[in-house]
Amino acid sequence: MILIDKPYVSDFLIETIKKNNFKIVATSEATKIILDKSLNWISEKEAIHLIKNNPTTPIYSNSENIISWVEQNLEFSKLPNQIQLFKNKITFRELVQDIFPKYFFKGVKFEDLDSISIDNLPFPFIIKPAIGFFSLGVHKVDKPQEWKEVLVKIKQEITQIKGFYPSEVLNTTNFIIEECIEGEEYAIDCYFNNKGEPIVLNILHHIFSSGKDVSDRIYTTSKEIIENNIDKIEKFLQIIGEKASLINFPVHVEVRIAKKGEIIPIEVNPLRFGGWCTTGDLSWYAYGINSYEYFLKGKKPQWEEILETRKDKKYSIILLDNNSGIDKNNISHFNYEQVLKDFENPLSLRKVNFNEYPIFGILFVETSLGNEQELDKILTSKLKKYIVLK
Known part of the structure; x- marks a missing residue:
């Protein structure tokens, strides 16, 4: 069963729903976003009845905007509690505290930030909304x-x-302060099957331009990234799945891996893969894996076979966020054609209304090993060369 909501649903996900005749819930938002009446639409009443009769029915959503729908309509199920367990970063830290007893974190109300004593905080540290999205705040x-x-x-x-x-997705009432973990950051799309086993569908290296950078500009996946990390990530996910009793449950997980191989969780995002249909779609472009289909049909990638044909390439998602310092009201338009010219093999470009959201678009690219300079350039770019002023 699939729940659709704003801000974005990709053509690839819609085509997947149609091809497989997956059930899609006819919420008011979903029917506004997807106009194709030939899909296997089911009423909200039917969806609720389905979960009551079969509580482990696989549910996927493209957006955390549906959290309020789940809380209002599926309150009888485990889902609302499981979602909040992960969505609230303070609650999640408490869940894994016994695994990482030395890891420092502290919840703080927004109105108390001015008066908090920093004398006992472990520098460097990260501060962010306890319920957040897209590195905002x-x-x-x-x-x-x-x-x-x-x-x-x-x-x-x-x-x-x-x-x-909505507040279920981004809420700045409470913040979390936590120690800064040294190591490389990775994002994982996976699901826990009907036996509670973690099935990895993609692993992406979250690349930063500097020690201060906390943006989502580039996520990259490759044969090497998958092979070097999948075994230890699967073991880590098994622990998380058991603690939260996850069955038929998709997640987008962010972790840091220290030099000695220790995995420290950053966050777990419930019921979805990467936001805006990013990492879920990238698995198809990169590896021919339809993540949505794999989850809803309980399939497992044959990684050894798949990676044998992906030896010389990297596949990346590039978030064209407005880090230019230029106010959106002074921007006429964004030169998408020029962006495409700066990459050897653009796979897909999604244009976004920068007046509505703080990004210009999302770009998927394939890069040959040895040509990583194209990724390095966009990683540090303020994007001013693509911005046309009024």
Whole structure:
């Protein structure tokens, strides 16, 4: 069963629903977004009845905007509690505290940020909304002298980002302060099957331009990234799945892997893969894996066979976020054609209304090994070369 909501559903996901005749719930938002009446639409009443009769029915959503629907309509099931267990970063930290007893975290109300004592905080640390999305409101604080400046930025950003997403997706009432983990950051799309086993559908390296960078500009996957990390990630996911009793449950997980191989969780995003149909679609472009189909049909990738044909390529998602410093009201348009020219093999480009969301678009690219310079350039770019002013 599939739940659809704003902000975005890809043509690939819609085609997957149609090809497989997957049940899709006819909520008011879903029927506004998808106009194809030939899909296997079911009423909200029928969807609720389906979960009552079979509580482990696989459910996938393209968006965390559906959390409120689940909470209102499926309150009799385990789903609302499981969602909140992960969506609230403070609750999630409490869940895994016994596995990582030395890991520092602290929940703070927004109104208490000005008065918090920083004397006992472990520098460097990360501060972010306890319920967040897309690195909005996330900051790294390296030393005490930066704290006042970061507070000013947080307050400015809260004013700017209010209204982008519902409170179930992005809520700036509470923040979490947690120690900064040294190591490389990875994102994982996976699901827990009907036996509770984790099935990995993709592993992506979240690349940063500097130690201060907390943006979502580039996520990259490759044969090497999958092979080097899948075994230890599967073992880690097994622990998370058992703690939360996950069955037929899709997640998008973000972790850091230290140099010695220790995996520290950053967050687990429930009922979906990467937001805006990003990482789920990339699995198809990169590996021929239809993640939505694999989850809903309980399939497992044959990684050894798949990776044998992907030896010389990297596949990336590039978030064209507005980090230019230019106010959206002064922008006429974004030069998408020029962006495409700067990559050897663009796979797909999604244009986004930058007046509605703080991004210009999302780009999927294939890069030959040895040509990573095209990724390096866009990683550090302020995108000003593509912005046309009024």
